[in-house]
């Protein structure tokens with residue numbers, strides 16, 4: 464199987480793909496939209512992109528691109544631990560406290576705010592398309608006083624020296640990555656990392672209907688369907704127009720979820736099922752599996 468992922472080599476997405484699909488061909492893409500486009504154009508069999516981080520919340524670019532531009536089914540999810548390190552070109556290793564700029568993905572910078580605030584207060588923060596793109600940039604500019612925040616594999620890949628380990632602000636730092644395909648074909652993997660199934664739907668509420676969200680939620684509540692996430696995003700059609708992305712803690716069944724969807728549609732909402740899929744949880748130890 465050919466898997467597209469948010470690259471370049473040694474992103475956290477790359478680590479997740481390598482662990483989940485050790486025998487697949489991996490194709491890096493510079494941005495999340497490019498990776499999703501590659502799936503819809505059939506250049507790869509599946510794409511893996513980040514969706515949500517435990518400290519920083521949703522990766523809005525992924526959500527918005529999937530919902531507004533390329534509606535591809537989600538066929539799997541990978542949950543991986545995230546450990547952020549500060550790295551510089553070896554030339555700067557002994558005077559890293561004097562660096563003037565820190566490069567990384569916006570989520571990675573946000574995960575390390577406390578560290579940056581206390582240890583590198585005056586360094587400018589510069590956003591890149593991924594953590595490994597930042598590491599690559601730092602390695603290509605050895606004479607600039609700059610650093611990257613990225614993972615250990617990126618330090619190895621781009622020849623950088625880690626000067627501070629585990630600089631993320633909270634220990635529990637995990638990211639959810641989704642696997643999307645052009646057709647809703649299940650992933651054929653039998654993995655010990657399997658942790659359960661979920662179903663993701665998008666609900667658009669009718670305009671100005673008092674209590675609409677309450678009624679939507681009660682369709683799940685009285686069926687005892689457990690929700691693991693509910694998030695609103697702008698519908699991009701006008702101020703105050705939002706849709707809701709809802710994760711249900713089980714596989715699509717024949718009765719309960721279809722019944723809840725029918726009830727919600729009867730309220731005047733539109734509902735789209737983004738996918739019903741297995742999720743896999745990578746532990747810190749499993750992440751080293753190659």
Ligand SMILES: O=C(O)C(=O)C[C@]1(C(=O)O)C=C[C@@H](O)C=C1
Pocket residue numbers: 469473474475476477513516522545568570571592593594595638
């Ligand atoms: O930049 C990377 O390494 C990614 O895989 C992206 C990403 C993200 O979008 O959240 C993934 C995990 C980390 O939370 C930081 C960055």
